[in-house]
């Protein structure tokens with residue numbers, strides 16, 4: 641697609657009310673690399689480039705919240721070399737891109753339990769959060785050591801603790817307040833979840849938050865995902881009729 645056609649597609653996207661929050665499962669890095677006879681790590685490295693581009697596009701068109709599944713609680717099962725490479729890429733991203741992200745008014749949030757990461761990685765994460773905490777244009781939520789079930793269990797534990805301490809009455813527990821105990825806190829639920837790489841499942845991503853989310857799947861591997869496909873996902877989202885259980 642040439643520049644002019646891409647611009648046309650972008651204008652189509654901008655004609656309607658954009659989703660406030662888009663979530664992405666960035667899958668297929670390994671298979672992208674394998675197809676090219678490259679090590680899996682090369683796929684992850686290329687995947688960071690796609691992420692960088694999509695963050696830029698979100699800021700440009702005015703998406704307010706972007707949540708990406710960068711490291712799941714299940715990813716620890718991978719060979720040590722791959723895990724440490726993924727964490728190295730994360731540290732590099734947080735170091736190299738921090739000034740640009742900050743300049744572009746992007747606020748970095750982490751969803752997940754980072755206490756299990758090494759101290760070097762935790763330091764880079766803390767720096768990035770601190771530097772960008774006042775930013776308001778785009779909230780970039782990096783789901784790191786994240787699992788949807790553990791997100792819900794964590795919320796239950798914290799709520800139970802408050803009940804036990806007498807700070808909260810059971811009657812006060814409802815869906816909205818429960819939401820505020822999740823990593824997503826008070827950010828809106830994603831209207832659209834994109835999954836690349838050809839699998840059709842949630843894989844423990846945003847279980848509570850995605851109750852009414854439109855799911856959009858593509859066979860394209862994450863490193864090959866691009867601005868054009870991103871716009872097509874949003875245009876498809878516009879076509880669906882969101883009734884939230886109501887009738888039309």
Ligand code: FPP
Pocket residue numbers: 666667668669670671672684685687688691709710711712715726729730731733782837862
């Ligand atoms: C899935 O591909 C992707 C991941 C497990 C990690 C996603 C990470 C990145 C895009 C880069 C690092 C992130 C940051 C924030 C710098 P896969 O390995 O499961 O691919 P496969 O299904 O083809 O094996």
